[in-house]
Amino acid sequence: MSDLPEIRQAAQRPALDPRPLEKRIGLVILATDHTSEPDFRRMVASERVGVYVARIPYANPTTPENLRKMQPALTAGTRLILPDEELDAICYSCTSASVVIGDAEIEAAIGAAKPGAPVVTPPAAAIRGMNALGVRRISLLTPYTVETTRPMASYFAGHGFDLASVTCLGFDDDRDMARIPHQAIVEAAKAAIAPDAEALFISCTALRAAHVAAEIEAAIGRPVVTSNQATAWNCMRLCGDETARPEWGRLMTLGLAQPQ
Structure with missing residues (x-):
């Protein structure tokens, strides 16, 4: 180790930004x-x-x-x-x-x-989103079982939304929900939207629905709100x-x- 050069500490340390990112x-x-x-x-x-x-x-x-x-x-x-x-x-x-x-x-x-x-x-972000979109009558799509979907439907009804339809896919493992293909989400959304719904909310942060929100909107002609979006x-x-x-x-x- 004798061939190492002398380690010198700089005479002045750099000034710091307030944060690494704003x-x-x-x-x-x-x-x-x-x-x-x-x-x-x-x-x-x-x-x-x-x-x-x-x-x-x-x-x-x-x-x-x-x-x-x-x-x-x-x-x-x-x-x-x-x-x-x-x-x-x-x-x-x-x-x-x-x-x-x-x-x-x-x-x-x-x-x-x-x-x-x-x-x-x-769910609170979804409500803010649907308020921003100016919609009150919605369809709800979840990947959950009926048991887990029921409180979700009650939540939105309790916040003054009119539920035109509620559809669930019957999954009970979030790791499986994350494996639902994009195109399967699109098809499920098209089947779940009620004719008189003003928008569709697709629940679950495990679901890869944000990727296809714009595609679903083009297919159904109405706004789509997803959990992660x-x-x-x-x-x-x-x-x-x-x-x-x-x-x-x-x-x-x-x-x-x-x-x-």
Whole structure:
């Protein structure tokens, strides 16, 4: 080791930027999630916006009982995302668990780790999206079982939406939901939309529906809101990113605050 040159410390350290990236979005996802992280990387992450991910324990099957079991892990999971640093938005990326646990309870659990950061859940983001689109009568498509779809339907009805139809595909494992082919999602969506529905909501962050939202809109002639598309849109707008991204669906061309 005697041939090493002398290591000299520079006389002056470089000045630091305020942050490595201007905006920070925290993403809390299931341990089994295959879809949320890639979707946020495609739709949200940029040279200006960073997406920082934490995974929390989850065990299939996807039932209301198992979904509720995630609640105690939310605070600890959120705390692992850039500890002691502020986030500009935090998304808990599970639609069905958000419905079962409740938006307010999720906000409280995440807020205990990151006080003051805006919290986004997929169903709440979907409601904001449908309000931005100006629609009230909707069709609902989920990959879940009837048991897990029922609370989802009740959630939207409870928030004042008129459900024209509700369709589920009968899956109970989110890893299988992530394997449903794009074209199968398109065909399921075309079959699920009611003639008098103003829009279609496709639930589930595991489902690769954001990829084909624009294609479905072209096929059915009405707006499509998906879980990951809605949360990505909501988080981007909270970070001040107003870029129109029509390739991800009509919602991605709108601002967060729109007249209802």
